[in-house]
Amino acid sequence: xxxxxxxxxDFGSVLRPGAxxxxxxxxxxxxxxxFWQYQEPDAVVLIQNGRLRVAAVPYTRxxxxxxxxxxxxxxxxxxxxxxxxxxxxxTVEWEQSAQIVGGRPGDLYDGFVSFHLLxxxxxxxxxxxxxxxxxxxxxxxxxxxxxxxxxxxxxPRFFAWFDELEGRTAPGETHAYAIEHDAxxxxxxxxxDGEVVxxxxxxxEFGPVHLAIGLMxxxxxxxxxxxxxxxxxxxxxxxxxIRVTLESAS
Numbered sequence: 288x289x290x291x292x293x294x295x296x297d298f299g300s301v302l303r304p305g306a307x308x309x310x311x312x313x314x315x316x317x318x319x320x321x322f323w324q325y326q327e328p329d330a331v332v333l334i335q336n337g338r339l340r341v342a343a344v345p346y347t348r349x350x351x352x353x354x355x356x357x358x359x360x361x362x363x364x365x366x367x368x369x370x371x372x373x374x375x376x377x378t379v380e381w382e383q384s385a386q387i388v389g390g391r392p393g394d395l396y397d398g399f400v401s402f403h404l405l406x407x408x409x410x411x412x413x414x415x416x417x418x419x420x421x422x423x424x425x426x427x428x429x430x431x432x433x434x435x436x437x438x439x440x441x442x443p444r445f446f447a448w449f450d451e452l453e454g455r456t457a458p459g460e461t462h463a464y465a466i467e468h469d470a471x472x473x474x475x476x477x478x479x480d481g482e483v484v485x486x487x488x489x490x491x492e493f494g495p496v497h498l499a500i501g502l503m504x505x506x507x508x509x510x511x512x513x514x515x516x517x518x519x520x521x522x523x524x525x526x527x528x529i530r531v532t533l534e535s536a537s
Contacts, residue, residue: 344521351513362501370495374536400524
């Protein structure tokens, strides 16, 4: 079995907008022809010892009409995509820590630090959301702008499946995470510190994916009121040791 390991570093590219690099500021086009960028104007960015640390305290960015645009506050996308070879496997590994400042106790979705594998063409995502003392695995199919989301023979066209895990982390604590896509088996597997914490079967086509790292919320927009996702809370996230391993079927 052929095996290729790709180290995904060059965090310095987040400080060079418009230049070629590994990472770019994330965002999506809007229906009015504009572009919504996930960038907190006063975020503090630190690159040290091969790690990226971003602090946005407090959150200030919000969108009153589109949930996907309201959720992420500060985010970066990888400039290239990665995919499992036909009949093979792709494993994405990384280290991450999260510290939420001023968030609602016990409410992961009020503020968290995230890592995503995003199939932007099909609207499919596999993620880890990490808060102070709760984290969640996420498997979703969402109406990303520009995505072509097919209607299956059964089940909903759009969904988001969150599995919360308590007692696995603490504020600022670093853990090792991984998400594996086995194209032959049709599975996605989430691991934390080497332990399998979730497996989804029958996932169908997945990838190529862009990697995404961010500071986020998941608070519903209120009809007639708009966004209520910012109330003075914020987050500090750190990511490092990001590695993509591609294994062919033969």
